[in-house]
Amino acid sequence: FSTLSSPLIQLAHKSHDKEYEAGVNIFGTSSGVAGWSDGNFTSSSVGVGNAGPDEYYLNGRGHNVCSTRDPVLSKSECESFIMEAQKAISTRKAVKVEVDPSRKDWEVTNSDLGEARLSGLPPDILNHLRGILDDKLYPMLESRFAVHNLTVYDGLILGSIAPSQSQPVHRDASLLTINIPLSDSAGYTGGGTYIEGFHEHDNPVVIERGHALCHASGVMHAGNAIQTGERWVLVLFCIAQDEPQIARRCHAGGLAAFHDDGDVDRAFQYFEAGLSVAPSDHLLHMGASRVHLARGEISASFKSLNAAANLYPLCQQANVALGDALMAKKRPRAALRRFDSALEAIGDRDLLDGAWMPLKALAWRTRVSAATCTLLCAEAEVEKITEDRGWSRSRLPEAIGRLSTALGPCPDNGYIQSMRARALELLRIAE
Numbered sequence: 068f069s070t071l072s073s074p075l076i077q078l079a080h081k082s083h084d085k086e087y088e089a090g091v092n093i094f095g096t097s098s099g100v101a102g103w104s105d106g107n108f109t110s111s112s113v114g115v116g117n118a119g120p121d122e123y124y125l126n127g128r129g130h131n132v133c134s135t136r137d138p139v140l141s142k143s144e145c146e147s148f149i150m151e152a153q154k155a156i157s158t159r160k161a162v163k164v165e166v167d168p169s170r171k172d173w174e175v176t177n178s179d180l181g182e183a184r185l186s187g188l189p190p191d192i193l194n195h196l197r198g199i200l201d202d203k204l205y206p207m208l209e210s211r212f213a214v215h216n217l218t219v220y221d222g223l224i225l226g227s228i229a230p231s232q233s234q235p236v237h238r239d240a241s242l243l244t245i246n247i248p249l250s251d252s253a254g255y256t257g258g259g260t261y262i263e264g265f266h267e268h269d270n271p272v273v274i275e276r277g278h279a280l281c282h283a284s285g286v287m288h289a290g291n292a293i294q295t296g297e298r299w300v301l302v303l304f305c306i307a308q309d310e311p312q313i314a315r316r317c318h319a320g321g322l323a324a325f326h327d328d329g330d331v332d333r334a335f336q337y338f339e340a341g342l343s344v345a346p347s348d349h350l351l352h353m354g355a356s357r358v359h360l361a362r363g364e365i366s367a368s369f370k371s372l373n374a375a376a377n378l379y380p381l382c383q384q385a386n387v388a389l390g391d392a393l394m395a396k397k398r399p400r401a402a403l404r405r406f407d408s409a410l411e412a413i414g415d416r417d418l419l420d421g422a423w424m425p426l427k428a429l430a431w432r433t434r435v436s437a438a439t440c441t442l443l444c445a446e447a448e449v450e451k452i453t454e455d456r457g458w459s460r461s462r463l464p465e466a467i468g469r470l471s472t473a474l475g476p477c478p479d480n481g482y483i484q485s486m487r488a489r490a491l492e493l494l495r496i497a498e
């Protein structure tokens with residue numbers, strides 16, 4: 068490691084050791100008990116290579132997202148966790164304690180009932196949870212991911228009341244995550260957990276009360292909004308003694324330096340340190356691209372975005388950002404290639420019933436941006452009196468189609484309508 072990055076890596080090791088020790092004190096540690104087999108789970112994959120920088124540690128299984136066929140918590144256990152969380156939240160509100168600062172990047176909405184950190188719950192509840200971890204949950208993770216010496220470093224009980232907003236797509240600050248809905252699914256509509264990469268349905272995974280969903284914390288995911296009712300969920304963040312998660316910690320350090328301290332250079336050191344151990348982590352490349360952009364290093368920023376786009380094809384944000392940057396540099400043809408490839412990867416999945424809202428939003432604006440590029444190129448072609456207008460003839464119909472699709476959810480949008488009218492006119496001229 069470079070001399071620049073090694074102190075940050077040492078820092079990450081220290082945080083890991085501290086967290087592991089604290090976790091073991093409260094939540095115990097896994098002891099290699101058996102008891103689970105494949106038949107106890109249904110599982111799906113986000114695709115090898117899409118489960119974050121610690122996937123390599125999970126023995127070729129990190130890409131799997133598993134849910135139990137039977138409950139791991141009884142109805143009354145679920146109810147008592149909700150009650151304890153409500154008590155903790157109301158006490159905290161009474162004494163005006165700040166919301167957990169490590170979660171400040173979450174969009175906390177007015178509709179949120181709040182969240183209770185497990186480590187703050189009364190000892191008898193923690194003891195009960197520790198028993199459940201020993202009997203069921205640690206063995207479950209060991210059996211699914213073939214890892215050992217696990218502990219919960221902390222967890223949350225989250226409550227939301229309709230109408231709530233979806234969380235941003237994120238990774239958790241841990242190695243493995245267990246997610247257990249505490250509310251009966253009949254008590255809300257919407258909800259569930261969106262898992263990026265479940266292309267076959269793209270809808271959030273909704274499991275029954277008391278069942279457990281477990282996944283590598285590096286899988287990109289988000290709690291989904293509810294439209295009616297109330298939803299409580301228990302989330303357990305687990306780490307392993309001998310996996311310090313340097314890349315994940317460096318990424319968090321970089322974001323904190325960038326956003327909280329405005330210290331661009333320190334942020335870059337963190338991202339570089341992370342990349343020195345996880346060169347193919349798309350989020351670290353995204354982080355580096357933001358630093359480059361902030362420093363005005365445009366071509367370095369392009370390079371990082373390009374790396375991110377290639378390394379993580381499940382999300383088209385990097386591709387779209389590249390397109391935007393190329394448009395800003397007045398290179399509409401190059402930008403169009405980016406938007407084309409993003410739209411090809413999205414493949415109209417955003418138009419399916421119940422599609423994830425952020426995907427709909429990204430696809431919508433990508434279609435409009437792509438059409439804008441096509442129009443710019445076609446206008447340029449029209450101005451050149453002598454030139455053949457083959458490009459316009461071949462590309463304008465697609466742009467018109469994209470604008471028509473974009474008009475779907477907002478048929479009265481005058482801006483899109485006028486673009487579409489101009490595209491039709493340019494096509495007539497080209498023919």
Ligand SMILES: O=C(O)CCC(=O)C(=O)O
Pocket residue numbers: 223225239246259260288289290291300302
């Ligand atoms: O609400 C859910 O199902 C997911 C919650 C989650 O991902 C989190 O709180 O980190």
Ligand SMILES: [Fe+2]
Pocket residue numbers: 237238239288289
């Ligand atoms: Fe999460």
